[in-house]
Amino acid sequence: MINKNSKIFVAGHNGLVGSAIVRKLKEKGFKKILTISRSKLDLTNETKVYNFLRKKKPKFIFIAAAKVGGIYSNNKFRAEFIYSNLSIQNNIIHSAFRCKIQDLIFLGSSCVYPKFCKQPIKEEYLLNGKLETTNEPYAIAKIAGIKMCESYNKQYKTNYKCLMPTNTFGPNDNYDKLSSHFFPSLIRKIHDLKKKRIGNLVIWGDGTPKRELIFVDDLADACVFFMKKKIKETLINIGTGKDFTIKSYADILLKIINPNTKTRIIFDKTKPNGTPRKVLNINLAKKYGWEAKTNIREAIKITYQDYLKNNS
Numbered sequence: 001m002i003n004k005n006s007k008i009f010v011a012g013h014n015g016l017v018g019s020a021i022v023r024k025l026k027e028k029g030f031k032k033i034l035t036i037s038r039s040k041l042d043l044t045n046e047t048k049v050y051n052f053l054r055k056k057k058p059k060f061i062f063i064a065a066a067k068v069g070g071i072y073s074n075n076k077f078r079a080e081f082i083y084s085n086l087s088i089q090n091n092i093i094h095s096a097f098r099c100k101i102q103d104l105i106f107l108g109s110s111c112v113y114p115k116f117c118k119q120p121i122k123e124e125y126l127l128n129g130k131l132e133t134t135n136e137p138y139a140i141a142k143i144a145g146i147k148m149c150e151s152y153n154k155q156y157k158t159n160y161k162c163l164m165p166t167n168t169f170g171p172n173d174n175y176d177k178l179s180s181h182f183f184p185s186l187i188r189k190i191h192d193l194k195k196k197r198i199g200n201l202v203i204w205g206d207g208t209p210k211r212e213l214i215f216v217d218d219l220a221d222a223c224v225f226f227m228k229k230k231i232k233e234t235l236i237n238i239g240t241g242k243d244f245t246i247k248s249y250a251d252i253l254l255k256i257i258n259p260n261t262k263t264r265i266i267f268d269k270t271k272p273n274g275t276p277r278k279v280l281n282i283n284l285a286k287k288y289g290w291e292a293k294t295n296i297r298e299a300i301k302i303t304y305q306d307y308l309k310n311n312s
């Protein structure tokens with residue numbers, strides 16, 4: 001039974017999701033949160049991961065460490081994306097099993113689902129069709145992680161859960177020009193235009209594709225909620241169930257970041273739109289009593305304040 005004195009290991013505690021999980025655990029009164037920097041423990045090193053877990057013996061593990069990025073880096077660094085993610089998750093999951101750690105949460109991503117999936121996407125649609133090519137190596141690694149947890153649960157009666165979040169944003173995000181996701185990248189572009197006081201906002205495609213976003217504090221809330229919850233399924237979607245067009249996200253961001261702007265949005269229709277729609281069916285999470293709470297505008301304001309503090 002996990003309680004406030006249980007030792008909880010958050011792998012990837014410096015990242016967007018890992019840092020939010022640490023904040024949420026502290027807020028909920030968990031006292032023994034175990035973290036370790038990459039310089040002290042490279043999670044792609046199996047022996048070191050096993051020795052660390054054997055020595056520290058946490059009661060619960062969150063796997064929020066991964067190689068993560070937007071469309072450009074996923075497509076360009078395909079080998080690193082498949083190798084790093086497979087290694088990190090294999091090492092942690094298998095070492096956890098060897099160290100008799102019964103409970104963990106593995107974080108995947110909604111890109112594990114087929115490119116042309118029926119909407120909203122149910123957990124059962126996994127492996128129903130072809131994946132999006134640009135992030136296929138990443139998605140294959142994440143699918144392997146899900147199947148690994150499922151297989152250990154079936155064969156060894158472990159309690160390894162896999163949460164599949166939709167696009168996530170919030171404090172501590174990556175705003176790098178080449179490796180960021182679409183939403184932090186929009187924040188950076190609009191902020192840069194505000195500073196320059198001139199120029200138009202150029203968006204790839206025609207702005208009509210719809211995307212779902214979740215605030216990272218809500219995702220962390222789901223992680224802590226499902227850490228303690230007994231569930232029979234291994235895989236569970238985490239989102240808001242609501243999606244909006246890329247154009248409407250750009251409009252909201254412009255109003256929040258640069259309300260007096262005369263910036264025009266230019267749609268570069270020579271660039272691809274990507275998947276027309278990607279929204280998760282969140283009924284399973286709801287059935288267990290979890291739903292996202294933060295208002296999107298409020299979440300964007302918090303995120304932009306964090307961006308200003310750390311990036312400008």
Ligand SMILES: NC(=O)c1ccc[n+]([C@@H]2O[C@H](COP(=O)([O-])OP(=O)(O)OC[C@H]3O[C@@H](n4cnc5c(N)ncnc54)[C@H](OP(=O)(O)O)[C@@H]3O)[C@@H](O)[C@H]2O)c1
Pocket residue numbers: 011012013014015016017018037038041042043044063064065066067068084088107108109110164165166167168169174181
């Ligand atoms: N961001 C999203 O939109 C999103 C959406 C859905 C799902 N997720 C999932 O959430 C999880 C976390 O994503 P994130 O956005 O928080 O990523 P992130 O900000 O890039 O954080 C990843 C963390 O993993 C650590 N890490 C990577 N390789 C490592 C290694 N070899 N050894 C030790 N640590 C290593 C990084 O350490 P350093 O700080 O040293 O680099 C970083 O702290 C991922 O599984 C991802 O699939 C994210």
